[in-house]
Amino acid sequence: MTLREDDAKGSVVLRPLRRRDSEVWLRLRTANHSWLEPWEATSPRGLGGSTTFGEYVRLLSQQARAGTTLPFAVELDGALVGQLTVSSITYGSLCSAAIGYWVSRDVAGRGVIPTAVALATDYCLQVLGLHRIEINIRPENHRSLRVVEKLGFRDEGTRARYLHIQGKWRDHRTFALTSEDVPGGLLARWQKAREARWPTE
DSSP states (O other): OOOOEEEEEEEEEEEEEEGGHHHHHHHHHHHHHHHGGGGGGGOOOOOOOOHHHHHHHHHHHHHHHHHHHHHEEEETTTEEEEEEEEEEEEOOOOOOEEEEEEGGGGGGSSHHHHHHHHHHHHHHIIIIOEEEEEEOOTTTOOHHHHHHHHOOOOOOOEEEEEETTTTTEEEEEEEEEGGGTTTTOHHHHHHHHHHHHHHHH
């Protein structure tokens, strides 16, 4: 499955993460280590540090086949620049999922991740039939907070000691949207807001 949005600022594509992405993915992660490390989840027991990229992709693929996860590579104009994962996909009375993402520092601020989140959100709400999408962000992560601000996610408050990061349990703010919030789709709303703010771009 591939999701795509083309505009004047470039072509943003969400596609499955593949084993052949290994070299570029590892190079991006190495180059962006200091940029990403403050926000990366860790294990409180110090486990899971030796997984190869192939094993990582295989695990995500298994979760995708089970219907609990959607792992996407994020491309800008054909180049891999980040990753977006829809996780904790739940049906029944909840019908919810969570979105997490990272992007290379050299393309941050160009609307890549807001567009990718909008594409994934619309797929979850309109195709999978989910009702609620949430994003959890450390209060110190100002760039990520800008993403949910741009997209109009609702601030639902702080979850104390929510995720283990850098050796400690860290508070996160939870932001969410339900299908009633974006009846015309999140991507359409994001495009409209973007055009209103930057009409000449």
